[in-house]
Amino acid sequence: xxxxxxxxxxxxxxxxxxxxLPGAQVELASLPRVPELRLFLLAxxxxxxxxxxxxxxxxxxxxxxxxxxxASGQVLARYVLDHPELVRGRTVLDxxxxxxxxxxxxxxxxxxxxxxCDLDPDALVAARENARLNGVELQMVSDxxxxxxxxxxxxxxDILYDRANMDWPSRFLRHAExxxxxxxxxxxxxxxxxxxxxSRLGCTWPDLDEMDEFRKVNIYLGFT
Ligand SMILES: C[S@@+](CC[C@H](N)C(=O)[O-])C[C@H]1O[C@@H](n2cnc3c(N)ncnc32)[C@H](O)[C@@H]1O
Numbered sequence: 001x002x003x004x005x006x007x008x009x010x011x012x013x014x015x016x017x018x019x020x021l022p023g024a025q026v027e028l029a030s031l032p033r034v035p036e037l038r039l040f041l042l043a044x045x046x047x048x049x050x051x052x053x054x055x056x057x058x059x060x061x062x063x064x065x066x067x068x069x070x071a072s073g074q075v076l077a078r079y080v081l082d083h084p085e086l087v088r089g090r091t092v093l094d095x096x097x098x099x100x101x102x103x104x105x106x107x108x109x110x111x112x113x114x115x116x117c118d119l120d121p122d123a124l125v126a127a128r129e130n131a132r133l134n135g136v137e138l139q140m141v142s143d144x145x146x147x148x149x150x151x152x153x154x155x156x157x158d159i160l161y162d163r164a165n166m167d168w169p170s171r172f173l174r175h176a177e178x179x180x181x182x183x184x185x186x187x188x189x190x191x192x193x194x195x196x197x198x199s200r201l202g203c204t205w206p207d208l209d210e211m212d213e214f215r216k217v218n219i220y221l222g223f224t
Pocket of ligand 1: 065066068069070071072073074095096097098099100101102117118119120123142144156157158159161162165
């Protein structure tokens with residue numbers, strides 16, 4: 001992406017972020033665990049700034065998940081890049097894509113087609129722009145049912161923070177051959193069809209200074 005394009009995208013995403021989080025800024029970030037990839041994320045100095053009550057409330061009302069690369073997303077992206085055979089030539093769906101980090105890693109690792117799914121329209125814009133930045137293309141859907149049936153492999157990083165999503169892992173295996181789930185929130189994840197294949201330390205970027213327990217990411221591989 002050329003400098004003018006970078007600036008334009010940064011402005012576009014900053015405007016989206018500021019409509020909910022005044023004063024926030026998007027910047028280009030490199031990921032400590034995935035140096036192959038860059039993303040437009042919330043500027044790191046915003047996290048360390050002292051926020052007023054109004055800003056904290058705004059951040060809670062509109063959690064801009066897409067403006068962070070979550071520990072699980074970063075660890076899953078690393079895992080996919082280190083195991084390209086899992087995605088090579090396949091149709092992959094990144095469920096709850098946020099910034100698009102896992103889907104972008106799948107595309108870079110040789111997936112034939114990557115569908116990025118998120119219910120937040122701003123996340124779909126961010127994932128599209130992040131994909132462009134990294135020289136790959138993702139197909140965007142706002143609903144699993146628009147693309148889920150076509151996916152051979154489903155990736156999902158940090159979606160179980162919301163208990164309403166607890167049924168998705170079993171649903172994935174009814175619709176795709178396999179699923180790779182990365183999570184640091186659920187202590188005893190025991191879903192039929194899934195087994196733990198890796199455990200890695202990671203951190204959300206920009207660093208939210210989360211508790212150590214949320215830095216240990218488990219990766220589960222599920223087969224039908
Ligand atoms: C914590 S973020 C993780 C983003 C990204 N996977 C990562 O690891 O950086 C969770 C994302 O899942 C999306 N999400 C949550 N529930 C969803 C659902 N039922 N369908 C689609 N997207 C969902 C949210 O909008 C958010 O962007």
